[in-house]
Amino acid sequence: MINDFNYLKPDTLKEALAMYAEHDDCKVICGGQSLLIVMRQGMISPEYLLDIKHVTELDYIKFDKKDGLRIGATTTHREIEKFNVIKKNYPVLVSMENKLASIQVRNWGTIGGNLAHADPAGDPAPVLIALKANIRVGGAEGDRTILLEDFFVNYFETALNKGELVLEVHVPPPEPKMGAAYQKFNLLESDMGIVAAAASVTLNDKGKCKDARIVLGNAGATPKRIKRAEELLIGKAYDENLFAEAGKIASEDCEPVADIHASEEHRRHLLGVLTKRMLKKAWEKARS
Amino acid sequence: MEKRLLTLTVNGQEYELYINPKTLLVEAIRDHIGLTGTKRGCDTVSCGACTVMINGMSVKACSVLAMQADGARITTVEGLEVNGKLAPIQEAFLDQGAYQCGFCAPGMLMSAQALLNENPNPTEWEIREGIEGNICRCTGYNSIVRAIESVAKGKYTEVKS
Numbered sequence: 001m002i003n004d005f006n007y008l009k010p011d012t013l014k015e016a017l018a019m020y021a022e023h024d025d026c027k028v029i030c031g032g033q034s035l036l037i038v039m040r041q042g043m044i045s046p047e048y049l050l051d052i053k054h055v056t057e058l059d060y061i062k063f064d065k066k067d068g069l070r071i072g073a074t075t076t077h078r079e080i081e082k083f084n085v086i087k088k089n090y091p092v093l094v095s096m097e098n099k100l101a102s103i104q105v106r107n108w109g110t111i112g113g114n115l116a117h118a119d120p121a122g123d124p125a126p127v128l129i130a131l132k133a134n135i136r137v138g139g140a141e142g143d144r145t146i147l148l149e150d151f152f153v154n155y156f157e158t159a160l161n162k163g164e165l166v167l168e169v170h171v172p173p174p175e176p177k178m179g180a181a182y183q184k185f186n187l188l189e190s191d192m193g194i195v196a197a198a199a200s201v202t203l204n205d206k207g208k209c210k211d212a213r214i215v216l217g218n219a220g221a222t223p224k225r226i227k228r229a230e231e232l233l234i235g236k237a238y239d240e241n242l243f244a245e246a247g248k249i250a251s252e253d254c255e256p257v258a259d260i261h262a263s264e265e266h267r268r269h270l271l272g273v274l275t276k277r278m279l280k281k282a283w284e285k286a287r288s
Numbered sequence: 289m290e291k292r293l294l295t296l297t298v299n300g301q302e303y304e305l306y307i308n309p310k311t312l313l314v315e316a317i318r319d320h321i322g323l324t325g326t327k328r329g330c331d332t333v334s335c336g337a338c339t340v341m342i343n344g345m346s347v348k349a350c351s352v353l354a355m356q357a358d359g360a361r362i363t364t365v366e367g368l369e370v371n372g373k374l375a376p377i378q379e380a381f382l383d384q385g386a387y388q389c390g391f392c393a394p395g396m397l398m399s400a401q402a403l404l405n406e407n408p409n410p411t412e413w414e415i416r417e418g419i420e421g422n423i424c425r426c427t428g429y430n431s432i433v434r435a436i437e438s439v440a441k442g443k444y445t446e447v448k449s
Contacts, residue, residue, distance in 0.1 A: 004289040007309030036351045102421020107345045190420045
């Protein structure tokens, strides 16, 4: 049962930010595909609900070869999934979106809402962090851009200050010889991942690893980079033993908790296997 | 809490409702408007029984605030039939035995129709993807997939006209 709230519906971003600054105990709803569930469970019952679903200023996808990709916060998952320029330049984003929940959820749920909800099992965050994304947030006082990996603070907790909204996700331009891959482990295709791993690999002219990112989903309180394994890869040539070693490090350094879906031990094992496979896949894409 | 005015068009008919803003779209459709074809299943965005279309897009009405559909065009399962005749997808579900207990059917039909609107010739895999957000607890998926396939193959074109 959802508790009563006062409904605020701004027409513009400026109005939204003013309303948000003005009201204490106010939650922001966009697609509400996560928020309404926790409201119904009585986990939160805000006095005010600020509905930004129709703030069209934040509903956009822009791509520029020099600037990269900019996605407004109220853009739906389905818009990202169907956008050809993303498919061409960041195919991993499309394949991730394609497996995010169901079509109905992707039709209404938004990228900004997904990130602001900060569920460690969320799909977009690990992939976007592997692509070195930034997030622009702002309030009535102005806006600021931070690394997406610094945005997540704890379970369902972000670096957003009071009165700040997620405004935009920015992904740098795709580098030549960069490949990325993502996979989650789940029992139903449209479920959240029991665990997930994203990897990106950038190669130098000699085909050796120039840069690598390994980001795990549902492997702790926030999306988790495995820097020790990333460092291991730098300067090395393609080697399946290397990927296995990185996987071993990932299963050691991750911090998953046990729940009804899987034990901690099982999760560590899966994260190791997924890391190994995603590195191999990302590397092969970087080469092609 | 202040009641709010909601204007929406459901299956071509305009409605004005005064509602508590916490009213979900499925509640507005079933309890306020009285169209009970749309089902309430899990209430947690999982089962898909409450699937309706907002401006042609399939959504789960248990997890959309009715106020967010202000001014929108809603299609429910009651809106599928054309001039008192069942829509091709409804006929196909009958012919293929795709209604078992029938509880998932309104949502399945809406997801199937949304899929066919977007992709009139889906492969079997695309059909299965198209209904991934709908759960049939009788597990009658194969007959549902066959029904959608038979519409895509043009078996019901004369019903359409």
